[in-house]
Amino acid sequence: MTVILTESLSKRFPRVTALDRLTVDIAPGVTGLVGANGAGKSTLIKILLGLAPATEGTAHVLGMDVTTHGAAIRERVGYMPEHDCLPPDVSATEFVVHMARMSGLPPTAARERTADTLRHVGLYEERYRPIGGYSTGMKQRVKLAQALVHDPELVFLDEPTNGLDPVGRADMLGLIRRVHTDFGISVLVTSHLLGELERTCDHVVVIDGGTLLRSSVTGEFTRATTSLVVEVTDTDEHPDGTTALHAALTAAGATVTRDAPGAAPATTAGHLLHIEADAPGGTDPHDLVRDTVATLGLVRMEPRRHHLAEVFHTPATATTAAEAPPGTAPAIPAPAPHPAPKGGAPDAR
């Protein structure tokens, strides 16, 4: 089953190609749409809502053609826009009731649904105060509530964690997950923060410069690789145990690196070694490491997992990652013709 289907979808502005022959097939569940600022995420959402025409290609939402069924799509789809768009002088209750009425709910149902939805997103007594005095987190919750109030089958959430601190972000991600688990509503959520989609989404679609980079279930991005991670602690005998182990394993013929190929440098990178599984002579690399570290201080050995950030690493961008300060994530390369990003560098927290 498909909730969103695009085929060779393009959107060209006079100076910029925002979407370039994008073909995606999105199933029910929570799907992350990830890309740098300017990658084309908001443009795709506007086309899917029937609010902006595509230059070429086709798109269907819940089986309906966006060019001919925009109004019917918007009846069954909720939309949380990216930017601050709330009226400051009315309360959350007044605003969400208004949006429910706009969606066609009768007055009593609109009030009941509003109360339920605001409770669900975690707004209680504050819901009677003017929105102008709300924190960013509360405003994001009001935007989420108005997207849900008419009980849609699918919601588009455009950068719902923008402007939130880590705790607010975690709360919002939990809410988004529950939108699907509690109500069965499918979610398309955009973000330039790779790590948060890794934890929240069943499926991730990665776009860059309007083209599809990858579309897979989240587990495939983060599946175990064939390399081992060995974490080394220094001992009195080997004050630099990592170098000693590196030398010993290399001498035994193993392929050993200090940073995972393509991954963001870890904060403890100085103590991590990555061993490729093609150990010499068909030896199991676990055995090789075990034997080699018999006299050294091995602390932890586990299969290394891919990170979503690695999708963006090509040989050309590897330098950028290597130059990033330890503990920071690599930036998603911005498409060349685009103006400066609006929201800062993406990260992989």
Ligand SMILES: Nc1ncnc2c1ncn2[C@@H]1O[C@H](COP(=O)(O)OP(=O)(O)OP(=O)(O)O)[C@@H](O)[C@H]1O
């Ligand atoms: N109405 C428009 N006219 C001209 N160019 C536009 C228009 N809307 C978007 N663009 C351009 O299309 C590209 C994609 O923009 P879009 O807003 O879809 O990106 P995005 O991935 O949603 O990023 P952001 O999170 O910054 O909004 C950008 O280069 C943007 O400048």
